[in-house]
Amino acid sequence: MRVRKTAVIAAASSLALLTGCGAADMTKQASPFANARGAKTVTLSVQSWVGAQSNVAVAQYLLEHELGYRVDTVQVDEVPAWDALSQGRVDALLEDWGHPEQEQRYVKDKKTIAPGGELGVTGHIGWFVPTYLAKKHPDITNWKNLNKYADLFRTPESGNKGQLMDGSPSYVTNDKALVKNLKLDYQVVFAGSEAAQITQMKQFAKEKKPFLTYWYSPQWLFKKVPMTEVKLPPYKEGCDADLEKVACAYPHTPLQKYLNADFAKKGGKAAAFLKKFKWTTEDQNEVSLMIADKKMTPEDAAKKWVDSHKSTWKKWLS
DSSP, X not given: OOOOOSSOSSOHHHHGGGSSTTOOOGGGOOOTTTTOTTOOEEEEEEOSSHHHHHHHHHHHHHHHHTSOOEEXXXXXXXXXXXXXXXXXXXXXXXXXXXXXXXXXXXXXXXXXXXXXXXXXXXXXXXXXXXXXXXXXXXXXXXXXXXXXXXXXXBOTTTXXXXXXXXXXXXXXXXXXXXXXXXXXXXXXXXOSSHHHHHHHHHHHHHTTOOOEEEEEESOGGGGTSOEXXXXXXXXXXXXXXSTTTOOSOOOEEEEEEEEEHHHXXXXXXXXXXXXXXXXXXXXXXXXXXXXXXXXXXXXXXXXXXXXXXXXXXXXXXX
């Protein structure tokens, strides 16, 4: 699941270094379109999860087909994307789940990144079990009872503890601290990517096996594998400020867009369009389902959505 790239940065081998913790320094790499004299080009950062890919696919399609821009997309992890955006290696980041340290540094202090407005989608991270398991053991959806069921979730990777499955270690996650601070008999095991995590969950569901997983909404998989959230201690403002001591649920986060500050001022119609780009959870899930489940290319999925939602995207161009 990758957004179509109209160009590559540096070389293919460089792109391979951009995944996982310790990712390559994206700020040292430039788009081949960067500073091209007179060229109408835009470079968009695209994260590895399919919802972010859906945003970029639709934005790219409209920039190219309605506004006449040439669009370059760069896949880069969440934190390195901020560095790249600050230095102008990418022009826009369309889905940020909350990085207060980077926001303070680049938006408030250095002023090299400008807010691009809300995406229109509210994100939420949580722990989930398949609904078929929740129906069988209703009390499993309260964190206080998880130790009682730890044996159900044991895997070869988690040893004698229950497995809490996470996706990529590069994603926003407090799970290791939560397991420790809530004194849970569980081991966080990373699948490695969203795609690998989905594959595991679908296999577990096919066999009706128990699983406990870090997951998030919006996400198309809920339509295929119904899941029920496990209630963690309630989220309160500031309860996750110290990531070593966090012992509360994840917040509900209105997802944000960010633009390189110079691009925000001088990016013309492209910058104005990206600031106005705002859609719903249902819109995003519709495109994500086409890409991830129906195996359409991001461009074809974007075209299908654009063809049937003209009244929505026309507002972004006005």
